[in-house]
Amino acid sequence: MLVVQRLDGRIHDRAGFDCGEASLNRYLHDLASQHHRAGVATTHVLVEHDAPPKILGYYSLAAAQMSLVDLAPADQRRLPRHPVPVARLARLAVALAEQGHGLGEALLQDVVKRCLGLREELGIHALLVDALHARAAAYYRRYGFRATADDALTLYLPLGSARQGGA
Numbered sequence: 344m345l346v347v348q349r350l351d352g353r354i355h356d357r358a359g360f361d362c363g364e365a366s367l368n369r370y371l372h373d374l375a376s377q378h379h380r381a382g383v384a385t386t387h388v389l390v391e392h393d394a395p396p397k398i399l400g401y402y403s404l405a406a407a408q409m410s411l412v413d414l415a416p417a418d419q420r421r422l423p424r425h426p427v428p429v430a431r432l433a434r435l436a437v438a439l440a441e442q443g444h445g446l447g448e449a450l451l452q453d454v455v456k457r458c459l460g461l462r463e464e465l466g467i468h469a470l471l472v473d474a475l476h477a478r479a480a481a482y483y484r485r486y487g488f489r490a491t492a493d494d495a496l497t498l499y500l501p502l503g504s505a506r507q508g509g510a
């Protein structure tokens with residue numbers, strides 16, 4: 344069974360992770376734990392329940408905001424004339440040997456679920472991502488991400504209208 348866990352350098356083998364993109368490897372190897380402690384970004388790893396040291400994939404999340412005008416006109420409706428609070432999917436990567444088997448999709452589903460949970464506590468209108476390159480942008484578009492007005496590599500996924508509790 345696959346599970347997503349918060350990165351823990353005492354358990355997870357960061358150095359053994361290779362997704363084929365040096366910058367994403369380096370981030371996990373050298374910076375992710377430090378950023379997590381500093382409150383800059385949280386990192387979550389996908390592992391086998393029975394073999395937690397081996398990292399199959401990971402993502403990092405941080406609070407962010409985007410300009411209202413970067414949303415498509417239809418997505419701007421009913422929003423206040425202020426910067427829009429979002430969660431930034433700062434990094435997403437799957438180990439080379441595991442790519443193409445749906446793990447990236449599973450991680451994206453986990454990100455969305457986490458953001459929907461978080462927004463019970465904090466305004467999060469959408470999920471923002473900076474794609475590394477056009478291929479990565481194409482990957483995100485498959486899942487409903489839309490390019491922002493001024494950059495085809497910066498995309499957002501509206502999180503929809505959550506159920507209103509009480510009032």
Ligand SMILES: CC(C)(COP(=O)(O)OP(=O)(O)OC[C@H]1O[C@@H](n2cnc3c(N)ncnc32)[C@H](O)[C@@H]1OP(=O)(O)O)[C@@H](O)C(=O)NCCC(=O)NCCS
Pocket residue numbers: 362363364367434435436437438441442443444445446447448449473474475476478479481482485
């Ligand atoms: C991009 C990445 C996270 C996708 O994860 P994955 O587990 O390989 O992807 P999945 O198996 O969930 O892919 C689902 C679908 O997307 C397709 N896909 C995978 N990578 C793609 C890409 N770069 N561009 C377009 N489509 C892609 C798959 O072919 C698959 O399609 P199918 O269901 O029709 O067969 C992974 O390939 C990776 O880590 N790549 C290197 C790092 C990287 O580029 N990260 C993006 C950071 S912005």
